[in-house]
Amino acid sequence: MACLRMAVRLAGPSRFRSSATLTALQQLKVQPSELLWRCHPVICCSTSAPSNDITVQYRHGRPVLALPLPSRQEKCLFFLRPMLMTVSDLIHDIRREDSGVSSASVFTTDGVRVASGTPMDTLLNKDFHLRINGVVYNVHSVQREPLTSERVSSMEDVKNTVHMLHTALQLPEHHLMKEKELQQKLDILKQELMPLEQMKAQLDLRAERSSSRALWVGLALLSVQGGALAWLTWWVYSWDVMEPVTYFITYSTSIGIYAYYVLTKQDYVYPDAKDRQFLHYFYKGARRQQFSVQKYNRLKDELSLVEEDLRRLRNPNQLRLPVEQIQSSAE
């Protein structure tokens, strides 16, 4: 062990990149040294042990960097996680392993320094130089074949399966929780709405009575007109006198209907006109009683949304079916 150490020390701090001087140390069997934390004892032969050429090996599917540490001239295996680690992580790990490392940095083969934020994935695609305490190590990385589209799609399948598993395990509780939440919201809304509903019912009644009364009054007026004209025609004057009168009355009625349209932009048809009057009376009453129609409408809308959600949820909860999607409701 001591002779090995000496030999390695001789070769270690050299600045040469070539391994020509170190052929004597080939085929060395390195004795298992003391266990270093996170380092595994190097048991296998390595032809490149004292040279400055390092290859990224793959063990158990993970890339491994076998770095000789400067202080004790021991190799340490760094298991890399290409997707998660960056260059700064690697340098940090190297520093943590060996406090004798004063400087560690990564360069490309052209001698350009690589930033610490670079993900290991991109770094491992090509060879690079690792410089520790002034010693430059040539790291060869095996070119991984790029992910074929087949592999990529199989990744998609895996992702899908994981997703489905997650939903299968989590979904029922989530549904029940949601249902409880919605129930609570429903109760709150209903409570808020209750006094408003009462007031609205009252206003409804009043407005309905008023508009109904308006209709009957219309009927009465019609009959008044009929009676007056009939009397005038048969008992006072004759039809020859009355005819133009009736014609002009009819004509003024049509003027009135047109004026109604001009004012309200609505056809003068009985149902619509009645509804219009009803709304008019309703809003008058609401204003008198300070009944906020907007608040009422807003609460009603929320209530309908919550009820819709509950309905969507309840069905699958009892039948264990997937929840139906929200259909955009046309307002």
Next chain:
Amino acid sequence: TPLGLMRIAMVVAPFLYVGTLISKNFAALLEEHDIFVPEDDDDDD
């Protein structure tokens, strides 16, 4: 509607009568002020 016809009749008939009253007074008014006096040509066949 229950007794709908009755209600209509109850509204129409009185107001019809009211109409005739109005027209009677109206004609009397006209005649009084001589605004319009019809020629009483009864029995024109």
